[in-house]
Amino acid sequence: MYEKEAKDYLDTMDFAFFVVNFGYTKADYEALTPAEKLFIRKAYEDKTVGDSSLFEKAVEVAIGNTVCRKKGKRALSLWHKQQRPADKAVVQKQIEIVGEVEEKNGKNWVQAIYKAAGIKMPEKGAMNHG
Known part of the structure; x- marks a missing residue:
């Protein structure tokens, strides 16, 4: 009708x-264009769903931390930190630089870092590797 x-x-x-x-x-x-309109609508829908999910999680955490949490128990966190994967090219370049410095000056740079930080250099074999 x-x-x-x-x-x-x-x-x-x-x-x-x-x-x-x-x-x-x-x-x-x-x-x-009609295609652009559809993609914009879809992106808007995805954003709306994401925002709703985030709001739901925030309410869940807030209620859990204020109403349901027992005394002395750690509060829930809304955001969890995640370590970003290292850029392998950058790491490889840094390893090469360290190798070049060690060839020229030896490994005294490690002792210099410990000394500057005011930390006693660990003795050989004292570190637990496992």
Whole structure:
């Protein structure tokens, strides 16, 4: 029943979506291809789902930390730090530089670092490798 009337306004409704959510002008909207409009809508949907999931997790952590957590128990964290993988090319270059310095000056640089930090140099064999 309303399908025919809705078809007449689909383009207007689509334009309204872009104006309200992204601040597009009529010229901005008309400059988009149909494929661009679909990709923008999909990106917006992904962002909305991501934001909703983050909000859900934040509420879960907040309730867990304030209501459900027993005394003395560590609070839950919303964000967990993750170590980024090292850039192998950079690491290889740094290893080469260390090798060159050791060839020229020996391994005294290690002792200099310990001395500058005010830390006693560990004795050979004292480190536990395992």
